[in-house]
Every structure is written in structure tokens, then in C-alpha cells.
């Protein structure tokens with residue numbers, strides 16, 4: 001008997017049903033396609049003061065799992081338009097932030113402020129490229145982006161598990177030196193370009209209307225501060241800021257501050273100790289290799305990510321202080 005006559009009827013039924021199933025799945029897919037395309041992720045944000053929205057980042061080291069989406073980022077809404085404050089750690093997070101803005105207000109985005117060059121604050125820039133918004137940063141930000149850009153793009157797949165191109169590194173069109181006011185319509189943001197501190201291109205944003213200071217990475221809460229600019233400069237900036245009062249301060253990493261300057265004191269204590277201990281070690285002629293094992297170890301256990309950043313901070317402080325008088 002020819003083989004094909006032996007096909008049992010249930011097999012034919014399964015094949016027919018499978019065909020029907022595939023057809024149904026296809027129909028469903030076509031119906032849902034617009035939703036699949038447009039159901040883009042929306043970043044979660046908290047309104048911390050009227051018109052000020054923050055997405056609170058996770059206290060983690062940037063890696064291929066979190067794709068660098070770790071910083072506090074957000075936006076401020078005026079009567080006329082919106083200012084973004086940092087765009088996130090990857091282009092998708094930038095897009096999710098843009099979706100959060102679109103869900104919150106119909107007002108256009110007029111400014112995208114980058115508080116400094118670090119990847120977790122600027123890698124979402126491309127999401128705002130075609131919004132008509134003007135990019136704003138410290139006068140030294142463009143230089144920092146061009147110096148680090150190629151390295152950042154090259155390392156992004158390995159370190160963050162993402163792919164970046166030149167298009168993702170967008171330098172500021174408005175360069176801030178000293179201070180600058182940005183008018184969002186009945187809401188003037190006061191931007192300050194700081195001397196070298198966390199980096200050499202730190203920008204803070206003050207909203208007089210709500211007495212809120214968006215300090216970004218000039219302030220770390222719980223997450224060990226990382227020095228990439230000037231240790232001495234950072235302490236000088238903290239001294240200036242400490243003498244002022246603010247109702248709300250938004251750090252670059254860690255939770256909302258409403259007891260300024262109290263919550264800043266651990267950062268000041270760590271950076272001050274780093275300065276004093278590195279200075280003393282250099283004076284005694286201790287080599288950097290030996291110093292990293294002892295300097296600042298009393299702070300281990302008090303800060304998250306201590307092991308990720310502390311050695312680098314000591315090294316950076318050595319380079320800065322080695323040649324001082």
C-alpha cells in the first residue's frame with residue numbers, strides 16, 4: 001500500500017488546525033501592529049514640585065543589564081514650553097523620557113539641558129533631535145563630548161550592551177559660561193556653569209518659583225561620589241552651595257533632598273577626607289600603589305558602589321594634588 005495513504009486522519013486535522021491557527025495569529029498581528037509599533041515605553045516620573053518631574057535612577061554601576069540607565073533625569077514644565085534635564089543612559093531611555101513628557105503635557109520641548117558629559121546623562125539626546133529643542137550645556141561640554149565621543153561610541157556595546165553612533169552624541173547649541181536664564185514662559189530657570197568639580201563641565205539648574213536646585217552629579221546621595229574634574233574645585237563649590245538655602249535639591253544619583261545642606265554632609269565628609277589623606281600621603285612620599293589600600297577605607301560600608309569608584313577617586317586625587325605647592 002502506498003505510504004501516503006497511511007497518514008492518520010488526526011494528523012491531517014492537526015495540520016489543518018495549525019494552518020487555521022497561523023492564519024488567526026497573522027490576522028491578530030495585523031490588527032495589533034499599530035499598537036505594537038506605538039506602544040513605546042514610557043519612563044516613570046514623580047512630580048517633586050509643581051511642574052518639576054524626576055525619574056529616579058537605580059543605585060547601580062552602569063552595565064550591560066541596565067544599559068546605563070541609572071541617573072536621575074527629568075523635565076521642568078513652564079507656561080510656554082518644557083526643559084529636559086538630562087536625557088538618560090541610552091537612546092531608548094531618552095525616547096521613554098520623551099514619551100513621559102508627551103503624556104504629561106502638550107507643550108513643546110524648547111530646551112534639552114545636559115548637566116555634564118557622563119554617559120548616563122547624555123546618551124538619550126538623540127530622542128530629542130527632531131523636537132526643535134535647543135541643546136544647552138556648559139561651555140566646556142562640547143569639547144568634553146568631542147574628546148570622549150569616539151571612545152564612548154566604541155565602548156558602548158561592550159560596557160552597556162547598546163549601539164551608539166555619532167548621531168547620539170549631540171553637543172550643546174547654547175553654551176553656558178557663568179550664568180544663564182532660560183525662559184519657559186512665566187518660569188525662568190537659572191543655569192550655573194560651575195568651575196571644575198565632579199567634571200570640568202558641570203551645570204546646575206535652579207528654579208526660583210519652587211526654590212528647587214537641580215544639582216545633578218555635584219551631589220551624590222548614598223552612591224559614592226566619583227571625581228572626574230577637580231577634588232579641590234568640588235569642595236569649593238560645595239562650600240558656596242552649603243551657605244545657601246534651598247527647599248528641594250535633586251541629586252544626580254540618590255533620593256530627593258529636602259533638608260539642605262544636611263544630606264550633602266556625607267559627600268563633603270568623604271571628599272574632605274580624600275583631600276586630607278591624599279595630601280598627607282603625598283607629603284610622606286607614599287606611592288599611589290600603597291596609598292590606595294589605606295586611604296579612605298573608613299568610608300567603605302557607608303557608601304554604595306564604594307569598590308567601583310573609590311580607587312579611581314584616589315588615583316584622580318593623586319594626579320591633582322601631586323604637583324600642588
Ligand SMILES: [Zn+2]
Nearest residue numbers: 116118217252
Ligand atoms: Zn556624572
